Amino acid sequence: MYVTAKVDEPKCIGCKLCIFACPDPNVFTFVKDKKKVVVNPARCKGCGLCVSVCPKDALVIGNV
Amino acid sequence: MSKAMFKMTTAFADVMPAEYVELVQSGPFGQGYGVADLGSFKELIEEHPLCAGCGLALAVRLIMASLPTPEDTVVVGSTGCSSLAFPQIALQNIHSLFGNQNAVASGLKRALKLRFPDKHKDVLVVAGDGATADIGLDMVMHSWSRGEKLATIMLDNEAYANTGGQESGMSPEGCVLYMAPTGKKFKKIALPEIARESGCAYVASVTPVQPRKLEKAVRRAILVAREVGPTYVQIFVPCPTNFKFKPQETLAKAKQREKDQTYPLREFITPEAQAYLAALEGGGKHD
Numbered sequence: 645m646y647v648t649a650k651v652d653e654p655k656c657i658g659c660k661l662c663i664f665a666c667p668d669p670n671v672f673t674f675v676k677d678k679k680k681v682v683v684n685p686a687r688c689k690g691c692g693l694c695v696s697v698c699p700k701d702a703l704v705i706g707n708v
Numbered sequence: 709m710s711k712a713m714f715k716m717t718t719a720f721a722d723v724m725p726a727e728y729v730e731l732v733q734s735g736p737f738g739q740g741y742g743v744a745d746l747g748s749f750k751e752l753i754e755e756h757p758l759c760a761g762c763g764l765a766l767a768v769r770l771i772m773a774s775l776p777t778p779e780d781t782v783v784v785g786s787t788g789c790s791s792l793a794f795p796q797i798a799l800q801n802i803h804s805l806f807g808n809q810n811a812v813a814s815g816l817k818r819a820l821k822l823r824f825p826d827k828h829k830d831v832l833v834v835a836g837d838g839a840t841a842d843i844g845l846d847m848v849m850h851s852w853s854r855g856e857k858l859a860t861i862m863l864d865n866e867a868y869a870n871t872g873g874q875e876s877g878m879s880p881e882g883c884v885l886y887m888a889p890t891g892k893k894f895k896k897i898a899l900p901e902i903a904r905e906s907g908c909a910y911v912a913s914v915t916p917v918q919p920r921k922l923e924k925a926v927r928r929a930i931l932v933a934r935e936v937g938p939t940y941v942q943i944f945v946p947c948p949t950n951f952k953f954k955p956q957e958t959l960a961k962a963k964q965r966e967k968d969q970t971y972p973l974r975e976f977i978t979p980e981a982q983a984y985l986a987a988l989e990g991g992g993k994h995d
């Protein structure tokens with residue numbers, strides 16, 4: 645898509661709330677050993693629901 | 709369905725679509741995954757054309773992650789926005805004529821019972837509010853009164869979203885939509901109460917704001933429908949496109965409605981279903 649969610653890695657605490665809020669499948673992957681999430685920008689529609697639930701302001705929507 | 713169906717002929721592995729390979733290698737079949745595991749396995753639903761921020765799409769994704777045994781589940785859908793997601797689901801699924809979903813599911817469930825008498829084959833109806841509470845209401849209610857062992861899930865976006873925003877029986881009173889410009893004159897249908905009175909052994913209304921609660925309701929509905937009787941889950945799925953709010957506000961809208969009690973969360977369980985669930989859930993992983 646044209647816009648995507650981006651993770652500010654140091655801020656992410658791996659709570660996975662974004663994963664449960666995203667309406668699209670397999671946009672987020674949880675990286676177990678790092679306890680962080682990563683985004684697949686090709687799958688993200690940029691709706692911003694993940695941003696709305698992140699307790700650490702670790703997500704932003706920006707251009708791909 | 710046998711789990712062996714999800715194995716790949718090694719010689720063809722390099723020509724199979726990447727999504728299929730992922731599903732075989734890290735899909736949920738036979739794994740007992742739930743909502744808490746999202747992000748760590750290949751989901752049953754693939755990329756779909758539903759709008760950005762769609763509450764219905766989120767609910768379908770959570771439902772797919774809540775199935776107790778996806779390899780033995782058949783989904784019966786109906787026309788509406790969700791029917792754009794079902795072709796993207798790696799499960800047996802039937803698209804029925806608008807409103808006919810509970811009639812189709814009744815026949816299917818009975819046939820599966822005859823064909824596989826010793827197995828649980830879960831038949832899950834997933835349809836919109838228009839399909840469930842308006843055009844399909846006779847099929848829905850009759851399946852409940854007949855005691856068909858189906859789990860019926862309504863994706864309640866309180867409108868006919870797919871056809872551009874007409875009011876449905878589930879739209880709240882006063883609701884203004886693109887094609888209901890003067891506001892709805894009647895109250896929202898109390899389908900959870902109707903379901904309870906019509907023979908459902910388990911009834912719940914939930915929202916995707918609390919994904920684990922949604923998961924619990926879906927699992928309970930499926931499990932109770934195996935042994936006890938019909939079940940109904942109503943999920944509030946706000947629609948940014950027809951209700952003209954920003955896609956990032958979908959969960960806030962649902963939260964607000966939970967809070968101000970205009971979308972009350974409920975759970976009705978018959979004593980028989982309660983006893984059945986208590987026996988199953990004692991110490992279970994997905995409680």
Ligand SMILES: Cc1ncc(C[n+]2csc(CCOP(=O)(O)OP(=O)(O)O)c2C)c(N)n1
Nearest residue numbers: 787788789806836837838839867868869870
């Ligand atoms: C028999 C029949 N009548 C009418 C339609 C037109 N139609 C298609 S989708 C739809 C509305 C669906 O509303 P709902 O069930 O609430 O699903 P939503 O799109 O809101 O998810 C209608 C009336 C149809 N496809 N078939």
Ligand code: SF4
Nearest residue numbers: 758759762789947949
């Ligand atoms: S119209 Fe509404 S319910 Fe339909 S896909 Fe778009 S946001 Fe979802």
Ligand SMILES: [Mg+2]
Nearest residue numbers: 836837867869
């Ligand atoms: Mg609808």
